[in-house]
Amino acid sequence: MSVLNSAQRNAVAELLRVSPVSDELGRRFAAAGHELHLVGGSVRDALLGRLGDDLDFCTDARPEQTLAVVKGWAEAIWETGREFGTIGVQKAGLRIEITTFRAEAYDGISRNPVVAYGDNLLDDLRRRDFTINAMAVSVPGHEFTDPYGGLQDLAARVIRTPDSPEMSFGDDPLRMLRAARFAAKLRFAPDPAVVAAMTAMAADLDRITAERIRDEFTKLLCGADPVTGLRMLVDTGLADRFLPELSGLKLEIDEHAQHKDVYEHTLIVVANAVRLENGGAPDFTLRMAALMHDVGKPATKEVGRDGRVSFHHHEVVGARLTKQRMKALRYPKDVTSDVVQLVALHLRFYGYGRGEWTDSAVRRYVTDAGDLLPRLHKLTRSDCTTRNRRKAAALSADYDALEARIARLQADEDLARVRPDLDGNAIMELLGVPPGPVVGRAWKHLKELRLERGPLAREEAEAELLTWAREQGHLS
Known part of the structure; x- marks a missing residue:
């Protein structure tokens, strides 16, 4: 019970921080005869003690009524989400979205929900994706509403759906990907029934547009623990629907470390890349390059007469496959280009320790990497996953020497602008x-x-x- 009390204390502290604005807004809605509730991820994050400056509210007011309430109070108003019932406002450094109660309907065929307005809070909460996102706090009254046990699930660190997972995922298959995303973001474990439904219904993800999948996957990869989310995607078969190259690595043995396959090696590289961010903002480009750096191995696998496995030129094939996959997921061209270049260059360093690199080779390394050089440093270091401590220490020392050599040439020749x-x-x-x-x-x-x-x-x-x-x- 102490965990719940701690969560509630966090929520009170966080809500007090924003209450001058939220309560004032709640009083304006009440004066106009409408309800207003802080809802969804905002309540969840408040309970976790990490409420940000983006607040989500729901109301029985229709968009045009919401506009009338906030006019003259908000410092800025945007209506880009009006067709979905959402009005955005800015006030006192807070970005606020106010959405009319929803009662969404899905026909099982269309790729996007058809939004219909609801008339009560409980129905609105019922249609939300997970119980931890189906809690609300009224303003200005601060009455807590939790009809599906979200607070208990938050304390237990579990991901469940308000309805049965089959019904929830049938309504919107993207929620399966969101389950993996929240596992990566919050380090929560999905309920076994959620995992079973994700596995059985993975093919339903094909109903969702590439853009929506891309956005959820990007958030997953930028989560605090992307490896957990990636494992869920592979284990449930969801990865096969939009990123088959990842699960395709599972049977390939890594020539650098025969004790693990390329799939496990890749997940370690992703984790290493996250660690090298040193607590800074998530770097999607670096993480995506770490994820895709070896996807060319299945197509280039060869077994020599001595039984050794090799993957000659897998970086070239991997760069091509990465470009195709990111194009299919509708990533911007500049982001795709950067990730592809990192994949293409990730093997360039190997061989440096044998003393084969001239100053010319170092210049070309820097010039080819361009602005991506800091990321290439991190990717190359992340790619060292050997358990042989002597070998790992040698590779690290070699890369230290290369970076020092680059610094010396950089000081003499300004390599960044050759x-x-x-x-x-x-x-x-x-x-x-x-x-x-x-x-x-x-x-x-x-x-x-x-x-x-x-x-x-x-x-x-x-x-x-x-x-x-x-x-x-x-x-x-």
Whole structure:
């Protein structure tokens, strides 16, 4: 019982923090003859002692009535969610969404819910995804409503549905993905009945648009414990519906560590990447690259005469597969490009410890990574999952040496902005050519020389350009 009392004390403290605004808003709704309740994730987070500045309320008022109540009180108003019954406002640094009671209906075929307004709080709470999100606190009265045992489930750290999970997931299959997302976010365990329904109904996820799946999956991967959520996706078969490459890793043996398969290795790499964020904001690009870095292995697996397994060029195949998958999930092109580049580069470091890298190779490593270099450092370090302490220490020392070498070259040559020693104007003047393809090819040639040999003196760069131009037939 002490756990519940602690949760309630957290909620009171959090609600007092926002009550000057929420109670004032509640009084305005009451004066207009309407109810107003803090609801859903806001109540859950208040009970956990982590209520943020985004507050969710529900009301019996229709959107046009809500607009009339907040007009002249709110510092800003937005109506982008009006067709779903939601009006957004800003007040005293808080972002507030006020949604009319809902009684959503689903036909089992359409990919999105059809919103119908409800007329009471209990029906609204019944249609919510999980019991921990089906609690409400009235304002300004602060009356607590918990018809489905959400507080008890919060204390037990369990994910249950208000209705049967089959009915809940049948209404909106995306809730199955949300169950895994909350497991990752809150480190809660799903009720066995929830897991059974997710497994039996995984194919229903095909009814959901790629964009909605993408958004939920992104939140899952950015959770406090994404590995738990990822395991749920694979174990229930949900991953097969939108990310089959993940479960496809399960049977592949990792050549770096034969005691575990590539699937387990991948989950460790994701966990390592999370740890290297050092408590900062979740880095989706890094985490997604960690998740996808070895997806090219199944297609490139070979077994040698000595029985050793190899995956030659799996980073190339993996980059292609990553691009295809992220495109299918409708990720923005710039995000996809960054993740694909990290996957393509994640193996580049191996071999450095054998002393094969020249300064030219280091320059190319930095130049190819570009702005992604800090993430590439973290991804490469995360990829070291060997249990052999001596080998792990050697790899770590090698990467320390590479970073130190990069820093030295960076100080001398400004590697982040490698450019040819002659710019386009100098090239045109020296060769006597107008703007066009010749200038572009000459610029590229000089950049390759810069990467290979480092900074060149002006006279040396000009001599190299003239030699190249003669060989290409641009000078007589």
